[in-house]
Amino acid sequence: MPTVKSFKTNQATSFIHHVKQQRPLVHCITNDVVQNFTANILLAIGASPAMVVAEQEVAEFVTIADSLLINIGTIHSNIATSMLLAATKAQQTQTPWVLDPVAVGPALNYRTEIAYQLLSLKPTVIRGNASEILTLNGQNSSAKGPDGQDSTQSALNAAKELAQKYQTIVAVTGDIDYVTNGNNVYSITGGDIALTKVTGTGCSLSAMVAAFIANSPDPLSATASACFMMKKSAELANKQQGLGTFTVSLLDQLSLFNPSL
Amino acid sequence: MPTVKSFKTNQATSFIHHVKQQRPLVHCITNDVVQNFTANILLAIGASPAMVVAEQEVAEFVTIADSLLINIGTIHSNIATSMLLAATKAQQTQTPWVLDPVAVGPALNYRTEIAYQLLSLKPTVIRGNASEILTLNGQNSSAKGPDGQDSTQSALNAAKELAQKYQTIVAVTGDIDYVTNGNNVYSITGGDIALTKVTGTGCSLSAMVAAFIANSPDPLSATASACFMMKKSAELANKQQGLGTFTVSLLDQLSLFNPSL
Amino acid sequence: MPTVKSFKTNQATSFIHHVKQQRPLVHCITNDVVQNFTANILLAIGASPAMVVAEQEVAEFVTIADSLLINIGTIHSNIATSMLLAATKAQQTQTPWVLDPVAVGPALNYRTEIAYQLLSLKPTVIRGNASEILTLNGQNSSAKGPDGQDSTQSALNAAKELAQKYQTIVAVTGDIDYVTNGNNVYSITGGDIALTKVTGTGCSLSAMVAAFIANSPDPLSATASACFMMKKSAELANKQQGLGTFTVSLLDQLSLFNPSL
Known part of the structure; x- marks a missing residue:
C-alpha cells in the first residue's frame, strides 16, 4: 500500500506560477449550473476558459486547446455526443483532459453509462467526490444527486484502484483531498x-485541475497543486x-493568490 | 369570499427550521438564466439542489427527490419533454412539485400551451407573478416577457379560482405576496x-417553495413561509x-436567517 | 479616411437616461456562460431582459421586443436555428438588433459560417473584439477561442470596411473602443x-448596446454611449x-450610474 504524503506549500508554488505564465486555453464542456463560475475561476487563476460545445466544433477546438474539461452535471443526449467526440x-492528440463524473450512481444510470464510456477514453485526471469515485470503481455509495455523503477516506482505496485500472490520476476531494496515480x-x-x-x-x-495539467510534465503534482490552491483560498476567504x-x-482570494506567502 | 390573513413570523419559524434539519433533495428543471443563483439559494437555506434534465434521467430522479421544481423560463422542445416526464x-409518486410558469401570456403561445399541459399534471404549488396567474386563469394580462406589470391584488381572485379549479396552492408574488388554496x-x-x-x-x-413543501404536512403554510423568508431577507439585505x-x-441574509430574531 | 473623434460624457448622458426612462424589452439569445450576468446588467441599467430561445417562440417574441441580441458564444445546432429565425x-420588422460574433475565427468554422449567415440579415450593430472583427472582414486574426489577442487599433480599418460593406455599425472593443458606421x-x-x-x-x-439602440434615432451615438457607460463603470468599480x-x-456602479457627475 502506498503511503499518504501531505502535499506542501512549496510543492504547489511553481505550478501556480506556471498557470499564470502560460495562460492555458482550457476547453470546457461543463454543466449549465456552473458555466459562469467556472469561467470566472479560470480567469481568476490566470487561465483562459473557452466553452465550446457544438458537435461541429468540439473536436476541432480540442486540437488548439491546451487542455479539456468534461463535466457531466447536466448531461443530455446532445451534449453527451459532444463530450464523446471531444474526449476521443x-x-x-494527447491533449490532457479531466473527467468530472458529477452525480454518477445507482439513481442516475444514463450518466453513469456515459461516464464509463468517457473513462475508456483515458482521462488524464478524474476529479470527483467520494461517492462518485466509489461508483466509478464499481462499489456502493450513498450518493443521491450531486452531494455525496461518503467520506473521502472511505474512497481512498477505490481511488487508488481506479487510478491503476485506467492508468490515470484520481483526485477524490472533500474534507481531505487525496490525489493519487495508484x-x-x-x-x-x-x-x-x-x-x-x-x-x-x-x-x-x-x-482548475485542467488548467494546471496543461503542458505540465508532472500532472500528479499539478493536480495536487490545484486542490491546494482551492483549499487555501477557502481558508483565506471571508466566512463571517x-x-x-x-x-x-x-474568487477574490483565488485572483490574489500568492503562493510565496 | 375568503378573508386575507397576514402571515406572521411565528408561523414561519418551524418551516424554516424544517428545511435546515431535513436538507430536502430538490430536483430542479429550471431556466438557463437562474441555474446558478437557484442552486446557491437552495444551499443557503439548507436544501440540496440537483439539476437533472436528461429525458433518460428525470423520471428516475423524481423517485428519489424530496420535491421537484419545474420552471419554463427558457423552455425549448427537448426540455419540455423532460418537464412533462418529470411532472407525470x-x-x-405523489412527489410534491412546484410549477413556475415564467412569462406565459399571449405573446408566447408555445410555453403557454406547455404550461397548461403541466397544470393538468397537478402541481402542488403554482408560483408566479400576477400576469402569469391571470393568464393561467384564462384572463387578460399586460405581460410582455418575464416582467409582468400587473399588481398581485389584481390577480388575487384569479389565484383563488385557479387554486380551486386545479385543487392546488397558488402563490402570486410581487409587491404583496398572496398564497391561497382557494x-x-x-x-x-x-x-x-x-x-x-x-x-x-x-x-x-x-x-425555495419546492424545498419548503418537501415532506411537509401543511404545504399552504410551507409556501407562505418561503415567501416570508425571501421578503424578510430582502429587507435585511444591503441596498445602499x-x-x-x-x-x-x-444570499448572505438567506444563509444567516434566524427566524427567532 | 474618417477622423476618429473622442466620445464625450455629455454625448452619452441623454442616451443613458433614455434607457432608464424607456425600460426597453431586450430579447436576448445569448450564450450559456453569461445569461445571468447579462440579465443582471440589463436590469442594472434599467432595461428589461427576456431570454426567449425556443424555435417556436423567437420570431413571435421579436415582434414585441424593443431590440434583439444574438450572441453565438455557446452555439449549437438548435440554438442556431432559433438565431436565424429571430434575425430574419x-x-x-426593422427591430434593431446586435450581433456578437463570439470567437469567430479559423479554429471554429461552424460558428463562423453561422455568423456570416447572420450578417446577411443586417444587424444594426456588430459588437466584437478585434480578432472577431478582423475575421468577419475576411482578414487573419490571432484568435484562439473567445479571448482575442489583437489590438482594437489593428482592427479599426476592418471595422470601417465591415460597416460600409453591410451598412451597419461596428463596435470593436478592448483597450480602446471604436464605434463606426463606416x-x-x-x-x-x-x-x-x-x-x-x-x-x-x-x-x-x-x-447594453441592444438596450441603448432600442427606439433610438441615433444608433451610432447610442452604441458609443453603451461603451462609455461600461468603461466608466469599470473605472469607478473597486479593483483593490x-x-x-x-x-x-x-454591477453596483452600473446600477448607480449618474452620467451628470
Whole structure:
C-alpha cells in the first residue's frame, strides 16, 4: 500500500506560477449550473476558459486547446455526443483532459453509462467526490444527486484502484483531498466547510485541475497543486458574513493568490 | 369570499427550521438564466439542489427527490419533454412539485400551451407573478416577457379560482405576496423593490417553495413561509451600494436567517 | 479616411437616461456562460431582459421586443436555428438588433459560417473584439477561442470596411473602443484591464448596446454611449480586493450610474 504524503506549500508554488505564465486555453464542456463560475475561476487563476460545445466544433477546438474539461452535471443526449467526440480527439492528440463524473450512481444510470464510456477514453485526471469515485470503481455509495455523503477516506482505496485500472490520476476531494496515480498518494487538508455550501466549487476545482495539467510534465503534482490552491483560498476567504460574501471572497482570494506567502 | 390573513413570523419559524434539519433533495428543471443563483439559494437555506434534465434521467430522479421544481423560463422542445416526464412521474409518486410558469401570456403561445399541459399534471404549488396567474386563469394580462406589470391584488381572485379549479396552492408574488388554496389566503408584505431588479429572485423563490413543501404536512403554510423568508431577507439585505452588493447580501441574509430574531 | 473623434460624457448622458426612462424589452439569445450576468446588467441599467430561445417562440417574441441580441458564444445546432429565425424576423420588422460574433475565427468554422449567415440579415450593430472583427472582414486574426489577442487599433480599418460593406455599425472593443458606421468613428478610452479578467463583460456590453439602440434615432451615438457607460463603470468599480469584488462592484456602479457627475 502506498503511503499518504501531505502535499506542501512549496510543492504547489511553481505550478501556480506556471498557470499564470502560460495562460492555458482550457476547453470546457461543463454543466449549465456552473458555466459562469467556472469561467470566472479560470480567469481568476490566470487561465483562459473557452466553452465550446457544438458537435461541429468540439473536436476541432480540442486540437488548439491546451487542455479539456468534461463535466457531466447536466448531461443530455446532445451534449453527451459532444463530450464523446471531444474526449476521443483528446485521446488522439494527447491533449490532457479531466473527467468530472458529477452525480454518477445507482439513481442516475444514463450518466453513469456515459461516464464509463468517457473513462475508456483515458482521462488524464478524474476529479470527483467520494461517492462518485466509489461508483466509478464499481462499489456502493450513498450518493443521491450531486452531494455525496461518503467520506473521502472511505474512497481512498477505490481511488487508488481506479487510478491503476485506467492508468490515470484520481483526485477524490472533500474534507481531505487525496490525489493519487495508484502508486503515490498526496493528501491536502484544510479548506472550509463553506465550500460545500456554494454550488460549483467542486466543478470549478476540476476546471482548475485542467488548467494546471496543461503542458505540465508532472500532472500528479499539478493536480495536487490545484486542490491546494482551492483549499487555501477557502481558508483565506471571508466566512463571517454569509454565503454570498464567501463566494465573492473565494474568487477574490483565488485572483490574489500568492503562493510565496 | 375568503378573508386575507397576514402571515406572521411565528408561523414561519418551524418551516424554516424544517428545511435546515431535513436538507430536502430538490430536483430542479429550471431556466438557463437562474441555474446558478437557484442552486446557491437552495444551499443557503439548507436544501440540496440537483439539476437533472436528461429525458433518460428525470423520471428516475423524481423517485428519489424530496420535491421537484419545474420552471419554463427558457423552455425549448427537448426540455419540455423532460418537464412533462418529470411532472407525470411526480403525480404518480405523489412527489410534491412546484410549477413556475415564467412569462406565459399571449405573446408566447408555445410555453403557454406547455404550461397548461403541466397544470393538468397537478402541481402542488403554482408560483408566479400576477400576469402569469391571470393568464393561467384564462384572463387578460399586460405581460410582455418575464416582467409582468400587473399588481398581485389584481390577480388575487384569479389565484383563488385557479387554486380551486386545479385543487392546488397558488402563490402570486410581487409587491404583496398572496398564497391561497382557494379557501384560505395568506398575505405577506414587506420585501424590497430591489428584488425586482435582480434576475431570478422569483424563480429562486419557486425553488425555495419546492424545498419548503418537501415532506411537509401543511404545504399552504410551507409556501407562505418561503415567501416570508425571501421578503424578510430582502429587507435585511444591503441596498445602499447598488444591485451587485444587494444580490450578494440577499444570499448572505438567506444563509444567516434566524427566524427567532 | 474618417477622423476618429473622442466620445464625450455629455454625448452619452441623454442616451443613458433614455434607457432608464424607456425600460426597453431586450430579447436576448445569448450564450450559456453569461445569461445571468447579462440579465443582471440589463436590469442594472434599467432595461428589461427576456431570454426567449425556443424555435417556436423567437420570431413571435421579436415582434414585441424593443431590440434583439444574438450572441453565438455557446452555439449549437438548435440554438442556431432559433438565431436565424429571430434575425430574419428582426430584419422584416426593422427591430434593431446586435450581433456578437463570439470567437469567430479559423479554429471554429461552424460558428463562423453561422455568423456570416447572420450578417446577411443586417444587424444594426456588430459588437466584437478585434480578432472577431478582423475575421468577419475576411482578414487573419490571432484568435484562439473567445479571448482575442489583437489590438482594437489593428482592427479599426476592418471595422470601417465591415460597416460600409453591410451598412451597419461596428463596435470593436478592448483597450480602446471604436464605434463606426463606416463614415464617422468614435473612440472611447479608459476602462480597466480587470474587464478582461471577468467573463461576460464583452457579451454584456453587447446586451447594453441592444438596450441603448432600442427606439433610438441615433444608433451610432447610442452604441458609443453603451461603451462609455461600461468603461466608466469599470473605472469607478473597486479593483483593490480581487476579481470577485470587482464583478460585484461593476454591477453596483452600473446600477448607480449618474452620467451628470
